[in-house]
Amino acid sequence: MSDTWHSTEQERIQALEARVNSLERQLKRQKIARKNAESFLETYSQDAYLANQALRKALRDSKQRERELLYLNRAASQLSSNQPGKNFIISALESAVEFSGALCGKAFIVQGEELTVGDDSQVLSHDKGWYSSPELAKLLKDETPLALRESYSHWCVNAVQRPDTKEEARVLHFMCEMAEGEYAWLVLLTQDDHLEEETLHILDTSKHYLNITLRYHSKKTKLTSQQIELSSVKKDRDFLEERLVSADKMAMLGQLAAGIAHEINNPIGYVRSNTVVAKEIFNDYQYALAEIGTLCHAAGGEIGAQFEALEKRFSLQESAAEISEMFNESQEGIERIIEIVKALRSFSYPSSGKHTQISAIDAINTAIKLTNNLHRYKNKVKVEVPDKDVYFLGNAGQIQQVLVNFVTNAIYATPEGKPITLKVQQDDKNVMLIVEDEGIGMSRETLGRVFTPFFTTKPPGEGTGLGMSISLTIVEEHNGTINITSKEGKGTRVVVMLPLA
Structure with a gap:
């Protein structure tokens, strides 16, 4: 009777302990979920503010484009x-x-x-x-x-x-x-x-x-010549209108990219949280399985033999190691997605105009991440940075826009298999962000017009001709300079020089 009562009491204690452990795990998951919810709320508020700013900027730009087109149409009508x-x-x-x-x-x-x-x-x-x-x-x-x-x-x-x-x-x-x-x-x-x-x-x-x-x-009296010039002006007007429409489309794509980044950010947060909790629960199962194995081996006899047979049959140790590795790889992949989403959001949203301290190495790495899909299967991208990071003052989103533009141009101009190199260098007063390629290069005439608005060497529909002029404007607003050297058939070297922080 005493043994039976003692056994029943032990079972009750073990059941209570299991219940307590279960409640502790639930409480831990709830704390993590609450923390993630607070983080999501903060992110959502920030996204709502940035989206509102982006909408205001898009409306202002749209009105300005409309005024420009009306003026150009009126001037062209006066021409005829x-x-x-x-x-x-x-x-x-x-x-x-x-x-x-x-x-x-x-x-x-x-x-x-x-x-x-x-x-x-x-x-x-x-x-x-x-x-x-x-x-x-x-x-x-x-x-x-x-x-x-x-x-x-x-x-x-x-x-x-x-x-x-x-x-x-x-x-x-x-x-x-x-x-x-x-x-x-x-x-x-x-x-x-x-x-x-x-x-x-x-x-x-x-x-x-x-x-x-x-x-x-x-x-x-020179009617034929004048008709040709009128036709040329109409083509110029149509070309300008097309480029302005393309510029508006690019602005809209930026807004869409920001929205997509926000939509990805929420579900990936849930996946990240669940993966962390699932890994911890699996670690508990793995620990419990090890304890059970120890007890079975200690008991010996048929129990130990059956446990060993089950362990061999289902490859418990190997499976546990593989699952643990899967969790680690999943966490690495999720963190990479989060980094890309953060970079995309900072690139897409308009800036507040404030300059902060920027890491030159982070700026280079972000540009590589944002253009990864363009060069991943085409060109090998090399990075040469100093052991000690270099910092400068600026607007991170605008600097990313400049670097992405130059890296994209390098990818477009470089044949498959040839490398593109990004470097960070410095002198006493300036940091130099360098993009080098071994592409087709530019002629002297093209190099002389490279910063001209709406000038592009790309086929129609593949470029607005505004990237280089916008990049120059951004760098000059940062009190910097852009130096471009290029040789046909050998490649191009772009140096963005900015004052050190």
């Missing part, structure tokens, strides 16, 4: 109109004032030494139309080089002080030659000292359209 040169100059001024959002504008036409148009106090405003302002009219006239007789290819910019507010502003002007010895100037006065480079680039098309139209009116 049959109106006298003076009227065309005024029409072009109206378009430029409206597009640039200038405070006011004025047109001047000089014939011989006489100012035939613009010698008055009238200025043109988008809101007020033509109105009298002697101070502004005098400022625009004084800042315009009316004695110049050589056409210049781009808008010139002068820093001035507005006579009405005494604040700094900018005067933009350019000149074009008209028929019968006439010269015309378009002059704009900005609201303040802020002037966007992209706006100035789009305004440059005004001079192109004006020159063609004025030549058309002065040489009506």
